[in-house]
Amino acid sequence: MMSKFPITFSMKHFLVVSLALNVSLILRIIYDNEDGPSKYMGLKKTTMSQYDAKSRREVSIIHHLRLSASTLANSSTCSDHPEDRDRIINLDHGDPKMYEKFWRKMGDKSTITIPGWQSISYFSDITNICWFLEPELAKEVVRLHNVVGNAVTKGRYIVVGTGSSQLILAAFYALSPPDAPEPISVLSASPYYSSYPSMTDFQKSGLYKWGGDAKSFDKDGPYIELVTSPNNPDGHTRQPVVNRSDGILIHDLAYYWPHYTPISSPSDHDITLFTVSKSTGHAGMRIGWALVKDQEVAKRMTKFIELNTIGVSKDSQLRAAKVLKLVSDSTEQENTQELSFFNYSYEIMEQRWKQLRASAEANGLFTLPNFPTEFCTFFNKETENLPAFAWMKCEKDIEDCQSFLGEHKIMSRGGKHFGVSQRYVRVSMLDTDENFNLFIDRLSAMQI
Ligand SMILES: Cc1ncc(COP(=O)(O)O)c(C=O)c1O
Incomplete structure (x- = not known):
């Protein structure tokens, strides 16, 4: 097979042929398991027995070429584990498992111990709204925003929530x-964060209801507009659109943190939401915070959380305070031996985006x-925008990008969830190295 190659075979040709050969390998890989998860994904099935010895020999040649292609694509990611061939990669959710590595490196520094007698009371600070x-969390929130320069905290009330998800609902309640005579419309410009419509409408509130794409909103009367910047899913910096x-x-x-987007100035809005889920990667802690200008709005948001969950886990708040403290410490001690959280995270995101762009x-x-x-x-x-999600548009005649990736055992979220066409798909960039590398491998090998 190799002997048929012309002597003038360039690296570019080498890459193209390599990628083409990958397709047959990947197709075989995808269809080789009768009882695999394909039954859940509506995939076609066939067995490895359909392939003869020649095919198996080709596999090893292809594998060799595939490694070279990956190197050219700056990836060096190929998995040699046979079990990886059938593995479904779930990149549907923005689960921030990428950060686990950093926090492992921090070791015991990020450990907190909470004795049984601590955090027993419902109350934390009855003098605070x-x-x-x-x-401790309030102190570290203010400190981190000052260190990063991404939000004005002076003259703001801090309201803590069980993730920023709870704060979104608290804000709807407080602002309606x-x-x-009728519920206020809640809007966001498409493509919008896919949870906004369902979060708004799932309780069929009499106070607010989903009003759709802010770009086409033409109803009279007041409205609430969610401005997500950088935006989930497409990563663009955003301004309000209805105005x-x-x-x-x-x-x-x-996502307004320096490892995702250049920080241009401290945000200075009436209500601003942040979360540890995306800043430090601790989605499981379920801690978010709102910076609120108006005292009455802060009181109403607090009331919502009181009626909803009678506060927010103190254990989680203390753990969040510790993690935010370490992020600030690591930034301020950048010239020492300390590993800087933002430098570390920026470098990983930069590398992942390079790999993704090369394979696309x-x-x-x-x-x-x-x-x-x-x-x-x-x-x-000068820094780059390195969004937490890849917002991919399928080209050629691929109409349904989510199904297309599904055929390659990659779970993603299709455009319709974000108010746009199924040609678009959102893929998490924050999964483990193993899953991300497997994703790049499969992407590099795809063809139609
Ligand atoms: C734009 C945006 N807002 C809010 C959330 C919810 O985050 P949390 O985990 O803090 O509830 C997410 C999570 O993906 C998000 O992408």
Whole structure:
């Protein structure tokens, strides 16, 4: 097989042929398990027995070429584990398992011990409007925003929530006019975070209801607009789009951290939401916080959480305080031996995006959003937008990108969940190295 190659065979040709050969390997890999999870994914099935010895010999040659292609694509990721061939990679959720490695490196520094007698009371600080907010967490939230420069905290009330998800609902409750003749419309510009519509409507509140894409909103009367910046799913920096005087804004800045996007200035809005889920990667702690300008709004948000869960886990708040403290410490002690959280995370995101762009370019089946580099006040240099999700558009005649990836055993979230066409798909960039590398391997080998 190799002897048929012309002597002038360039590296580019080598890559193209290598990728083409990968397809047969991957197709075989995908269809080789009768009882595999394909039955849950509507995949076609066939068995490895359909392939003869020649095919098996080709597999080893292909494997060799595949390694070279991956190297060219700056990936060096190929998995040799046979069990990986059939493994479904779940990149549907933005589960931030990527960060586990950093926190393992931090070792005992990030450990906290909570004796049985501690955190027993419902109350944390009865002098605070948000009476269940642990003072230690409040202190570390303010410190981290000052260290990063991504939010004004002076003159703001901090309301802690069980994730920013609870704070979104608390804000809806706090901002909805209590005696309006009909529920206030909640909007966000498409493609919007897929949970917004269902979170808004699942309790069929009489106070608020999902009003759809902010770009096409033309109803009279007040509205609440969710501004997500950088945006989930597409990573773009956003501004409000309706821009009417009767609009109320909630800024969801879950991803406004320097490892995802250049920090241009401290955010300074009426209500701004943040979460440890995306900043430090501790989604399981379920801690988010709101910076709120208006005292009455802060009181109403606090009331919602009181009625909903009578506060927020103190244990989680103390753990969150510890983690935020270490992130600030690691930033301030950057020139010492300390591993800086933001440098570390930025480098990983940068590397992952490079790999993704290289494999998308190589197979020509997907396009990705492009972002200009911008000055980041935190890093004090031009940095890139490195979103937590890849917002991929399928090209050629692939109409349903989610199903197409599903055929390659990659679970993703299709465009319809974000209010746009199924040609788009959202893929998490925050999974483990193993899953991300497998994803890149499969992407690099795809063809139609
Ligand atoms: C834009 C945005 N807002 C809010 C959330 C919810 O985060 P939390 O885990 O803090 O509830 C997410 C989670 O993916 C998100 O992407």
